[in-house]
Amino acid sequence: MDNPTEQQDREDTLKGVGCSRRRKEDARFVQGTGRYTDDIKLPGMLFADMVRSPYAHARIKSINKEKALALPGVHAVLTADDLKPLNLHWMPTLAGDVQAVLADEKVHFQYQEVAVVIADDRYIAADATELVEVEYEELEVLVDPHRAMDADAPILREDLVGKMDGAHSVRVHDNHIFNWQAGEKDATDRVFEQAEVTVKQDMYYPRVHPCPMETCGCVASYDKINEHLTVHLTSQAPHVVRTVVSMLSGIPESRVRIVSPDIGGGFGNKVGIYPGYVVSIVASIVLGVPVKWVEDRMENISTTAFARDYHMTGEIAADSEGRIKALRVNVLADHGAFDACADPSKFPAGLMHICTGSYDIPVAHLNVDGVYTNKAPGGVAYRCSFRVTEAVYVIERTIDVLAQKLGIDKAEIRRRNFVKVEQFPYKTCLGWELDSGDYHTALEKVLNAVDYESLRREQQEKRAQGELMGIGLCTFTEIVGAGPSRNCDILGVGMFDSAEIRVHPTGSIIARMGTITQGQGHQTTYAQIIASELGISSDDISIEEGDTDTAPYGLGTYGSRSTPVGGAATAVAARKIRAKAQKIAAHLLEVSENDIEWDIDRFKVKGVPGQEKTMKEVAWAAYNNVPEGMEPGLEAVDYYDPPNFTYPFGIYLCVVDIDKSTGETSVRRFYALDDCGTRINPMIIEGQIHGGLTEGFAVAMGQEMPFDEQGNLLGNTLMDYFVPTFVETPHWETDYTVTPSPHHPLGAKGVAESPHVGSIPCFTSAIVDAFSHLDVTHMNMPHSAYRVWQKVHELGLDSPV
Amino acid sequence: MTKQHVAFKLNGKQVDVLVEPRELLVHTIRESLSLTGTHIGCESSHCGACTVDLDGKSVKSCTVLAVQANGSELKTVEGLADAEGLHAVQQAFIEEHGLQCGFCTPGMLIRAYRFLQENPNPTEEEIRWGMSGNLCRCTGYQNIVKAVQSAAQTLQKA
Ligand code: FES
């Protein structure tokens, strides 16, 4: 007979899936022995620093390097003209556009890279940037994207004039990048014409920056003798970088090694390939010594990969009961001076067509126009899967507006429109197949937990006393785990991911993945997956990522894709190993394979107690006693191309109190229920949720990148750009339900970005709710005290009683 | 630029380095003394990633000149653990999952180390204010607060 306690003990020693195992990476981080890019110091290493444009739009009349070159310790000053012979003054972007590596005759945004100085140390490099003399002729600046396609708008991209075939569509203006549509326009319009009720809401999703604590940087090191290039850099996608570097430089991929060492947070900021990386590589090749480039905080916020900047209009057609009949979304997307979005190549607006949300909507139409402006390039997914943050914002805001118009409670209107549990897998009218979900159960759980009814009563009382209290709700569906290669690729490479697992003779394991952790704890969680699959304790499993010389090719970590794709590859590779191990076990036990069953960490002969071989024993045998005709060894690789995305969801509720005299908002309560399917490490999940909620709070309440009319960025230091401290960050309450993904080998869905995606509309919903009895339907972010106070003031609520 | 000698005690060991008068302490620690646990997140005293303990006070080493440290006693994250093992704050950060990417962690730890000497039995509110010079983008602070609370208990028992 099986002994349940004994089995439980064996299960517990594995520290596998479901265990809140402490993190493997922490020992080095708490002792200061992590190895981040800027910690790398190579013999003879020089430093690169950028000369940047003070103007947003200007012609470069001349660049004089003489004084800079005369400064002792300066080795080189490179400009676009120096890169031209190598054909490296422009580079392709991930979005099918090109981007200037160093400004070529013209600057297109403030702080654009104009020249790079290479010097002995960072002080000399910084001094020398001041000595490079650049003469500019200022040009008319285009800041407002609404003006971009006016007949008299200044033309930004002279390199594209007359090229009306864009990467994604015909361009209708020289400042136009693409038009992209999803859904059925005519059918949607017809429903709107006949609808009992329609609502329409304009909203702006501000330009924000992911702002990880570590800025971007690299150390490029070219070995002239062996013609081998090694680059350590802050990349969320090192393998893609290797392919791009090889394509740009002509060095075969086999002689390019890209290493992402420890990364101090990414959040989308470290997906792109930046001019700083390219010039460091060029400088190292030219000078034959290692070159380090690390941006400072101002450079980080000003130039490397912003997110969002979507001007959106959401429209819903519904019946008088609030049942949605159609959705229409229009977007004007400000991409800055170069289209450097990091999206799967077929989707210039990312996965924006997930904008039908958690709702059963019969028909919809989405229209997106992308335009150039004199701002830094980007449009990355800031803790987000390619615009799902914008998509969730527009649907969640618009359904709130509908509820308000019809006088239906915002929880009730969602109940009426949710996709029902029996409808899964559910095909949305814009083409996605939501894999699984149970929205109604999750919503009721949250409403009960916070006692929604009494909150509403309290709000009534507060309003009667003239106080402002708001209750926000967001019931979002995410789309993560990009993605099936039939619709997702980056530069032509399908968005699979990979795992390679080797079981050593004595039963410990090394495994390598194509993803790269930036704080998510992969070294801990991937080991848990393997532990459960193979019955070897996760403490005996080492995980390595980020070195392209050793790890299998993968598309990297962003858009919560590690668990859905890399985690699936890990499980499948482990299962390949177990299948082989089972054959070896049968051989050792001298029975047929079919007579063997798996039990936690061992193979047993069915019905014969005591006849068993542990995985450790099998591992040993794999190297000395395998069945006739079988190759020795115990390892496997899997490249996992997911059949579908995964669709985690969540129900978030937020209660705020607003001070009428200052406009300050205090978040009294934030309750976040997440369903990410199977939970691999609850402690890490909770940590990811806290972090995502905090980043969402930052975006909703304070982050923005405002520009003046000359295109000057008015806030690129941590003094101006809002990063919440311990003090203003709210206390988070978390909860969960578990609806496994039917197509993921473990049922896991991914979680890290959900709290960011879901909390932002929840905060706006709460703030607007505080004013909703005064006919306010929407307020644009950020909901800083001053802006909220402006609303208070506009409504005359601050006047003395 | 002419360099000058600066001498101080770093994690209990006497060191002597040649620095330019304008050199920031954080660069001296990281580059001349090769202790890279102390990080740079802003170089403008906003983020706290560069926090070190200088003569019994938490300071942001990106806004201190190396020459100002002459004759001082300095502790960085590398000096927290001793022969007995990890310091209570380090252990608590691991136990309470008070770190993710780890970039802010050395600054957080060295601040927590000093803060708990300034206030050995803090409330949550006091921890939040006392640590507010250190930013973290990953954790949302909640588990760091828990870690500091738990370290406070351990240290009080000791
Ligand atoms: S680097 Fe010193 S406070 Fe940010």
Ligand code: FES
């Ligand atoms: S753990 Fe990443 S910044 Fe704090």
